[in-house]
Amino acid sequence: MTLLAVVTVAIIRQRNLFGVVILSSIYSFLMASLLIVLDAVDVAMTEASVGAGISTVVLLATLHLVRAREIRPVGPRPMALLITAGTGALLVWGTVVLPPFGSPDAAIHKHVAPRYLADTVRETGVPNAVTSVLADYRGFDTLGETTVIFTAGIGVMLLLRGVRRRGREDRDRSAS
Amino acid sequence: MSLDLILRIATKLILPFIVLFALYVQFHGEFGPGGGFQAGVIAAATVVLVAITFGLRAAHRIAPQAVVERMIPLGVLIYAGTGFAGLLAGHNYLDYSVLSHDAVHGHELGIFLVEAGVLVTVTGTMTAIFYAFAERGR
Numbered sequence: 001m002t003l004l005a006v007v008t009v010a011i012i013r014q015r016n017l018f019g020v021v022i023l024s025s026i027y028s029f030l031m032a033s034l035l036i037v038l039d040a041v042d043v044a045m046t047e048a049s050v051g052a053g054i055s056t057v058v059l060l061a062t063l064h065l066v067r068a069r070e071i072r073p074v075g076p077r078p079m080a081l082l083i084t085a086g087t088g089a090l091l092v093w094g095t096v097v098l099p100p101f102g103s104p105d106a107a108i109h110k111h112v113a114p115r116y117l118a119d120t121v122r123e124t125g126v127p128n129a130v131t132s133v134l135a136d137y138r139g140f141d142t143l144g145e146t147t148v149i150f151t152a153g154i155g156v157m158l159l160l161r162g163v164r165r166r167g168r169e170d171r172d173r174s175a176s
Numbered sequence: 177m178s179l180d181l182i183l184r185i186a187t188k189l190i191l192p193f194i195v196l197f198a199l200y201v202q203f204h205g206e207f208g209p210g211g212g213f214q215a216g217v218i219a220a221a222t223v224v225l226v227a228i229t230f231g232l233r234a235a236h237r238i239a240p241q242a243v244v245e246r247m248i249p250l251g252v253l254i255y256a257g258t259g260f261a262g263l264l265a266g267h268n269y270l271d272y273s274v275l276s277h278d279a280v281h282g283h284e285l286g287i288f289l290v291e292a293g294v295l296v297t298v299t300g301t302m303t304a305i306f307y308a309f310a311e312r313g314r
Contacts, residue, residue, distance in 0.1 A: 053221055058309055131205050153300065
């Protein structure tokens with residue numbers, strides 16, 4: 001947790017965007033370790049592969065397209081600082097009423113989770129409750145997530161490839 | 177050219193293991209951590225690794241752009257189609273019980289198919305996004 005805070009401060013202080021990308025990759029790895037501590041191995045795996053792996057590659061590819069230095073910030077902005085501090089204070093205030101860390105009496109462990117854990121092998125034949133919840137009990141959610149990824153892929157392809165093709169046509173036209 | 181010899185050989189050595197690990201994460205997801213999302217990203221990472229080490233052309237050879245782009249909607253279709261199987265048999269949408277003679281088997285098969293759909297879409301999308309960025313850079 002302390003390391004996470006250190007890396008976050010370093011990301012804010014860093015002006016070289018290449019350094020920022022590498023630091024955010026480190027941040028993702030720390031986050032993945034934290035999730036392993038929380039016994040959320042599936043989420044940790046996703047964080048390590050997506051956050052630290054693919055995101056870093058895509059960000060580096062973006063840096064290849066744009067300049068690698070952040071522009072100087074334009075002086076202090078009291079309003080922005082106020083809004084940020086206010087939102088942060090609200091979030092901290094919200095954690096006050098949360099159940100203690102790792103408490104078995106938390107509301108989330110009392111609702112449908114025990115039923116899923118108890119019946120997953122009998123009903124779906126799949127011992128990993130994460131998989132059975134993801135793909136079976138909450139199948140609609142995962143269908144939605146898959147559609148979101150589909151939409152994201154189509155969006156990026158339309159944005160980046162469409163521009164390139166038009167650029168080439170312009171060049172062809174001016175050449176002829 | 178000679179300087180990246182170690183890199184090229186190491187990449188060649190490590191690639192089959194990454195692919196194997198992706199498949200393990202995919203098909204062992206029912207017993208251990210993992211599933212379609214994670215396996216898809218790992219599979220896409222092999223293409224990224226090939227592109228970084230051997231160049232974009234080599235990556236296009238093992239994962240042609242047309243195939244990658246068709247994988248994106250194909251995965252969603254596999255997922256949604258699995259759902260329609262339940263609908264056609266007179267059950268709810270995404271009810272896997274009808275996929276096999278007994279309900280538990282049906283659920284296992286349904287989860288397998290759905291995860292396969294997720295794998296195909298995630299691999300396709302991640303690779304396509306990488307290709308889109310890499311091609312702009314040229």
